[in-house]
Amino acid sequence: MANTVKRYNVRMAGLGGQGVVTASHIISNAVVISGGFSSLVPFFGSEKRNAPVESYVRISNDEIYEIGEIVYPNVLMIFSAQVITLGKSYTMPFYTGLKQGGEILINNNKPIPFIPDEARELEEKEANIYYLPATEMANDVAGTELATNMAMCGAMAAIFGMPDMNSLEESVKDRFIGKGIVVSGGTAALDSVIEKKFAKKQKLLEANMKTIKAAYQYAIDNKWGAQKDSVDGKPVLVV
Amino acid sequence: MSDTQAAQKKEEWVPAGDLQEVKDPEWLFNEAPREQIFITGSEAAREAIRRSNVDIAISYPITPQSETMQQCGYLYDEGYIKEYYRGEEEIGVMSALGGSSRAGVRSLTATSGPGLMRGMEAISSWPGARTPLVLLNMCRVINTPLAIQPDNIEISFLLNTGILHAHAENQQDFYDYSIAAFLVSEEVDVTLPAVVSVDGFFVTHARGNVKLWDEKYKIPPRDGWRSAVPAMDNENPPARISRDAPIQKSNFISYHMHASWQQEVFAAVERSAKYWRKYIGDLIEVVNPDAEEFFVTSGSAVSQAREAVRQEGEKGRNVGLIKVKTTRPWPKLELIAALKNCKRILVPEFNQAGWFHKELCSTMYGHINAEIIGGPRVYGGMTMPTEMLLEWLADTRKKAGEKI
Numbered sequence: 001m002a003n004t005v006k007r008y009n010v011r012m013a014g015l016g017g018q019g020v021v022t023a024s025h026i027i028s029n030a031v032v033i034s035g036g037f038s039s040l041v042p043f044f045g046s047e048k049r050n051a052p053v054e055s056y057v058r059i060s061n062d063e064i065y066e067i068g069e070i071v072y073p074n075v076l077m078i079f080s081a082q083v084i085t086l087g088k089s090y091t092m093p094f095y096t097g098l099k100q101g102g103e104i105l106i107n108n109n110k111p112i113p114f115i116p117d118e119a120r121e122l123e124e125k126e127a128n129i130y131y132l133p134a135t136e137m138a139n140d141v142a143g144t145e146l147a148t149n150m151a152m153c154g155a156m157a158a159i160f161g162m163p164d165m166n167s168l169e170e171s172v173k174d175r176f177i178g179k180g181i182v183v184s185g186g187t188a189a190l191d192s193v194i195e196k197k198f199a200k201k202q203k204l205l206e207a208n209m210k211t212i213k214a215a216y217q218y219a220i221d222n223k224w225g226a227q228k229d230s231v232d233g234k235p236v237l238v239v
Numbered sequence: 240m241s242d243t244q245a246a247q248k249k250e251e252w253v254p255a256g257d258l259q260e261v262k263d264p265e266w267l268f269n270e271a272p273r274e275q276i277f278i279t280g281s282e283a284a285r286e287a288i289r290r291s292n293v294d295i296a297i298s299y300p301i302t303p304q305s306e307t308m309q310q311c312g313y314l315y316d317e318g319y320i321k322e323y324y325r326g327e328e329e330i331g332v333m334s335a336l337g338g339s340s341r342a343g344v345r346s347l348t349a350t351s352g353p354g355l356m357r358g359m360e361a362i363s364s365w366p367g368a369r370t371p372l373v374l375l376n377m378c379r380v381i382n383t384p385l386a387i388q389p390d391n392i393e394i395s396f397l398l399n400t401g402i403l404h405a406h407a408e409n410q411q412d413f414y415d416y417s418i419a420a421f422l423v424s425e426e427v428d429v430t431l432p433a434v435v436s437v438d439g440f441f442v443t444h445a446r447g448n449v450k451l452w453d454e455k456y457k458i459p460p461r462d463g464w465r466s467a468v469p470a471m472d473n474e475n476p477p478a479r480i481s482r483d484a485p486i487q488k489s490n491f492i493s494y495h496m497h498a499s500w501q502q503e504v505f506a507a508v509e510r511s512a513k514y515w516r517k518y519i520g521d522l523i524e525v526v527n528p529d530a531e532e533f534f535v536t537s538g539s540a541v542s543q544a545r546e547a548v549r550q551e552g553e554k555g556r557n558v559g560l561i562k563v564k565t566t567r568p569w570p571k572l573e574l575i576a577a578l579k580n581c582k583r584i585l586v587p588e589f590n591q592a593g594w595f596h597k598e599l600c601s602t603m604y605g606h607i608n609a610e611i612i613g614g615p616r617v618y619g620g621m622t623m624p625t626e627m628l629l630e631w632l633a634d635t636r637k638k639a640g641e642k643i
Contacts, residue, residue: 004553005549005553025446028277028446029277029446032277032448038277038446039445039446039447040445040446041440041441041444041445042440042444042445043388043440045387065542065543065545065546065549066542066543066546066625067409067438067441067442067445067539067542067543068441068539068543068622068623068624069622070622071622071624071626072624072626
């Protein structure tokens with residue numbers, strides 16, 4: 001019999017304009033580039049800034065059949081604290097369906113004070129919660145908060161121990177320089193804004209990669225996820 | 240192309256479509272080397288259209304279809320599509336498309352749930368007018384309250400129109416079925432419109448692996464003279480001239496004529512099966528044919544059932560799956576043969592009404608003794624987690640007093 005099928009299910013939640021869907025494309029594409037299997041599906045209403053957005057990425061070592069939303073994720077990526085504090089989410093509370101011992105990556109510069117029920121349930125789920133100051137990092141490193149999603153991708157790759165940095169870089173290139181990825185009509189309009197801000201696409205790519213790498217390093221320094229049990233600096237895959 | 244747009248093109252510009260090489264469709268489908276790429280369903284549709292030698296594409300935006308016809312705009316700009324414009328709304332688009340097909344050119348549009356319903360008057364007139372064309376349908380909730388997520392109830396409205404209908408499971412199917420749809424719909428003894436449906440967002444906005452043949456190849460152009468009937472002109476013979484019964488009754492066709500016309504349309508739907516098989520293989524796919532329990536369904540529900548079958552297999556339990564690729568023609572005999580020895584059938588669906596379950600029950604009535612369970616069902620755009628399918632399996636076994 002072939003090796004056991006491993007399934008990593010990521011649910012991303014954030015606000016319109018934060019690049020949640022783009023982040024899912026970048027991670028998913030990077031997994032495929034690195035030789036793994038991945039699929040993704042976004043979920044959003046009218047495309048407008050600050051409206052709730054979710055996107056789902058499936059990663060596996062074998063062909064993926066399942067499609068649609070991920071109801072029972074192993075990993076959550078929360079792109080904005082408002083997802084939790086203002087309930088700007090399709091999934092309430094945000095950790096609904098999270099599997100036992102799952103990972104949660106939250107973009108915030110300090111721990112969020114959960115209400116008692118949430119805190120208890122998260123403890124019962126034995127969730128590992130990581131806080132990444134992604135927006136600050138994007139501002140510091142790339143000079144724009146538009147790179148917040150890149151920081152989230154970088155930290156996620158470190159927490160998972162995959163995809164590798166080369167594949168991530170290829171994937172980012174695909175998105176911004178290569179063939180392009182058809183995300184949505186609204187994103188096409190946003191792209192032109194980003195391009196105006198960065199006169200040259202090469203600069204955009206460099207700024208994005210710097211942000212990804214900074215967040216990756218942040219996760220290593222804090223021994224998150226796969227970095228916790230790393231052997232000789234090599235991450236151990238989260239199962 | 241408008242004069243202004245044409246003026247913007249350099250004189251030496253050659254439409255990319257003119258540089259493509261026409262190849263035998265059977266070679267393209269069954270033998271041509273394919274490259275695998277990781278793309279969304281909308282992009283898979285674009286790649287199918289690029290290779291389909293389309294003469295005219297008429298669009299009207301609606302989520303989740305908009306990205307596909309937007310991509311068609313690029314194809315038009317590159318010269319893969321000869322004519323392209325945005326209609327006023329869906330009735331206009333569907334009517335115009337019927338007209339372009341009657342004019343003998345290969346015609347394409349795409350829509351979603353509410354757009355399909357709005358265009359329905361024109362759409363349901365296509366089969367009787369014997370207009371080969373392709374409509375790509377990205378399923379979306381149609382009923383109030385407003386929603387944009389996938390629910391495939393709209394397919395039930397197409398089933399009794401005389402339109403050919405294929406239901407794609409994933410991005411790969413969407414590519415293959417869309418190209419095949421043009422070829423099948425234009426066969427002389429078919430001459431009918433074809434709809435290829437796919438679940439919105441779950442496939443259109445999701446990425447999956449798609450194997451494509453080289454973009455330098457395209458299928459042969461439509462030959463407008465090859466048709467079951469001459470293009471129908473409602474103001475001229477034969478559709479409108481004779482005032483004598485039984486051909487004509489007042490200004491309208493007589494019921495004798497209309498009845499036989501309908502019989503011929505539905506017979507043509509059945510005749511199309513042999514052409515579909517040439518390009519997409521058997522009309523059903525059977526996984527674990529010797530199983531006693533089966534999931535039988537179409538579209539996205541197939542993918543979820545595939546995963547449930549795999550997870551049951553990991554636990555040592557043999558569960559079968561039948562994917563129905565075309566709901567019109569409906570593969571009645573194939574289904575009866577594949578299910579004759581099973582004892583339980585679950586029909587997972589992405590709609591409340593359970594149209595697939597009803598179709599299957601009417602096919603199986605009197606042919607098998609198996610219990611046919613209508614579910615699980617999700618609707619309103621909800622996802623069907625694999626866990627739900629596994630729960631239903633466990634529950635039905637429990638109810639039957641079986642050890643799990």
